[in-house]
Amino acid sequence: MAKPQGSVLEPLYSSAIILLVIVTACVELCDAVTVVDVYRLVQYDLAGVPFGSRLAALNHHAGSSLFSASATAGAAADLSRTVLILPVRELNLTFIKEYIGQTKPLGGLLLLLPPIFNPLNTDSRGESYSAKDNIKEVLTELDQLLIHANIPYPVYFGFEDDHVNTVLADVKKNDAAGQPATATTGGYKLVVVAREPKKIASPTISNIQGWLPGLKADGDSNQLPTIAVVASYDTFGAAPALSVGSDSSGSGVVALLEIARLFSILYSNPKTRGSYNLLFALTSGGPYNYNGTNKWLRSLDQRVRETIDYSICLNSIGSISNELWIHVSKPPDNVYIKQIFEGFSSVSEEMGIKVGLKHKKINISNPRVAWEHEQFSRQRVTAATLSELSVAPDFLESTGGLSDSRHFVNEASISRSVKLVAESLARHIYGQEGKSIDIFADDSSLSINPSYIRSWLQFLSATPRVAPFLSKNDPLITALKKVYVFFAIYARPLKT
Incomplete structure (x- = not known):
């Protein structure tokens, strides 16, 4: 193969x-x-x-x-x-x-x-x-x-x-x-006493996606714009059996699952369902040039891919630092990039955290992909990566190695990142940009759930996730798929 x-x-x-x-x-x-x-x-x-x-x-x-x-x-x-x-x-x-x-x-x-x-x-x-x-x-x-x-x-x-x-x-x-x-x-x-190691001839790439259809007057949600929230779930490190990647990529996965939970509540009621489709993707092959993201994008129906307004990729957002970065491939003065950054900046100022913008142009002749959003950019889809990292890591760096353990990830930081992303997306979806509203207010039915975040963080922090050792029926893959089912987030079939 x-x-x-x-x-x-x-x-x-x-x-x-x-x-x-x-x-x-x-x-x-x-x-x-x-x-x-x-x-x-x-x-x-x-x-x-x-x-x-x-x-x-x-x-x-x-x-x-x-x-x-x-x-x-x-x-x-x-x-x-x-x-x-x-x-x-x-x-x-x-x-x-x-x-x-x-x-x-x-x-x-x-x-x-x-x-x-x-x-x-x-x-x-x-x-x-x-x-x-x-x-x-x-x-x-x-x-x-x-x-x-x-x-x-x-x-x-x-x-x-x-x-x-x-x-x-x-x-x-x-x-x-x-x-x-x-x-x-x-x-x-x-x-x-160990047998001679054998090469894994055809490692499995399992991408997990979910779909929340927006509300359109004529009922055809396929004609609506789409926002994608993406995180790579697998890891790589010196010891595969210890590569749990609590921050990279565990924090991004946890944040995506909580964002999906919040919007599933909003979209469950036709009165609060937005006029945007929401696409949630947990991708494999992150440490390996984001191969899974590339495969997933190419597998998407072209009509769906063309409806993507923009994509937010979540990468390493669990540190205690009070500063986050939005990494992009398109120039900062691009109208879509300005819209994304201004939306996040407005919310971050209210939350008292700093969000900076980092622009890194893609070198098409170089196969190396430093950030997940670059795979989107190569498909001419507007995308950005939210990360605590100010510069792109080197190849196989910050991919869930020996030091990336549960004790160095801050639950409050993940909750803060969830709030930032969810509030920014909601204001865009409901046309509330620039307005000081709190859609996901504390002590409301749409408040962030620290217990949910904690339980998933603990689970991922005890689960090695090196992609070539994960089968399609691995308990981790099954558990992630069940989350979408539980929140009535539909698995949108891929084009074969």
Whole structure:
């Protein structure tokens, strides 16, 4: 099967949660075995060039340092038969960069993440804000280092806990004494029994769309203008099984679902149904050049696509920052862009937040798509991206990596973004631009629901969403489709 049009990333390799067996080999042969969960580094090809970890199986003794205590100070140890256990909070990124860049031999690498970055951990106590931010910066840089390297040995991620920390303390003690683990002296051996990774030949691209028809006097809603609200739901990061992307793209998905809920209430009553159709799209392939968005747009009936007045794409809107940006491809003086920006600016001023405008012209000769709205622009559809990011991220950057966890996303910020988008769209739909009205007022039937936002954010923050590992019948896909059904948002069939 051919790759989706515009693809820049070749199929990934299967990478599931694997069990790491730690074997304690005592001199008296009183072995003890412990099993812990670990997660493999991603493996993929880009334009035929291999990236990530190229091996999965592991069977070597544990070590704790890049350097040998028994050699001269600072001398590199022979680690070709050693699995290094390195806590991220103690990581020296400079040494790791040099070691990987020089392709030095290593039996394997186990990186221990603080518990706060475990998607199943909802308790952030025990870590100060500054400590969390510092570790997040390290993880962000580490994520980018690992996914852009070709590493010829197994690399795994695990989480700190009391037992693992006890094992690591023993390994450090032995290394410091110049007594590393061997088959004769004992120590700890790390074993992963894994089959050779297989390439995913034809990854699935599942786009999920819903349709709220507007009200027209003659009953033909197909002749009405359409506004599209779009968010990419999938992720990419160094460890696919940990790529939950709470902010990117979880916050955008949560905001879209709440906006859809609010307008489904308005449109359920003919007296308050607007004269615009509303199209809600959750797209796949966001990290991969927004391939899913491209496929979805090309699959839309041409008559529907031509009715789109404009599209708002939601990307990373969950930070605590009080500043958002509207990114566009058309010049700021374009009449449609001015209309969108002025509508958002009017609402944002009332809310006490700042919204800026960023213009980035599309280079047609460059296949790289930095923002989701650029796929719309290439189809000559007016679109903009709302994001907390002031500049476009690099390829595979800010796509839901190791550091993008629930504890760094602010629910109030998502609610604020929902209010901004929903109010701006409503004033445009009902011809109330420039008027200080509050359609989605607090304590009304149209108020934003913090519990709804919280529940979806928690669900997405515990759900890895790397597209090639999601089937069409994946529980996540099914859950998102059911939301549209529950709110009576119709699934508009795609043209085949």
